[in-house]
Amino acid sequence: MAMSDTLKAISDPVRRKILNLLKDESKPAGEIAAQFALTPATVSYHLKLLKQANLITERREKNFIYYDLNASVFEEVLSWIYSLGIGGESDDKK
Amino acid sequence: MAMSDTLKAISDPVRRKILNLLKDESKPAGEIAAQFALTPATVSYHLKLLKQANLITERREKNFIYYDLNASVFEEVLSWIYSLGIGGESDDKK
C-alpha cells in the first residue's frame, strides 16, 4: 500500500510543487500556501496527503508548523521503475 | 505536461499491473483484460490512458491488438525524483 500512496501523492501537480519547494529547506505551511492561488485550507489538505504518504514530516516551532521533505520513500518507486527495465536500453540504435 | 501524464497513469494499481504484465513480452488486449475482474471495456479505458501517456504502444496483428511497454518515458520521472535528492543519503548514520 505504501507505493500506491506515494504515487497517488505525487500524481498531483500541486503536491509535486510542494515537494519542490521543500527540496532545499523546510518551510512553514503559510509560506508554502503563499505559492499557490489556493486557500490555506486547500493547501493544508494537500500537506495532509503528503504527510500520510510519508513524503513530508511536520515539526512545530512557535506557532508555525514547518514541513520537511522525506525523499527516502521514493526508493520503492525507483525499484519498481527499474524493474520494468529503464534507461532507454531499447533506444541505442541511433 | 508529459510528466503529469506519466505520473497520473501510474498512480492507478490496475495500470501499474498492466505495465508489469507487459514487462517481458507484449500481449493482446484480451489477454491483459483476462487478468482482471473488470470488463474488457474498463481495461480498454486503462489501456487508452497508458497509451496517451506514451507508456505503451499498440500494434495490430490479425484481429488482435498487441500492446508493448515503452519504459523510456520514465526518464523524466527519474530525473525529477533524483532532483529531490534521493538514495537515503540522510539515513547513513546507522
Next chain:
DNA sequence: TTTCTATTTTGATAATTATCTAAGTAGATA
C-alpha cells in the same frame, strides 16, 4: 486570561475518474 496568529478540520459542492452495459468498428474467416 483574553486575544491574536498560524494553521487545521469540517461540511458542502464541484470536478474528475473508474466502472458498467450497450452499441459500434476493423479486419479475418466462412
Next chain:
DNA sequence: TATCTACTTAGATAATTATCAAAATAGAAA
C-alpha cells in the same frame, strides 16, 4: 458478402478527489 472475433467507443452512473468558506484548535503574546 455476411458473419464472427477481438476489441473500442459512447453514454450513464458511482466513487473519489479537490476546492472553498466557515468554524475549531494550539500555542504565543498582550
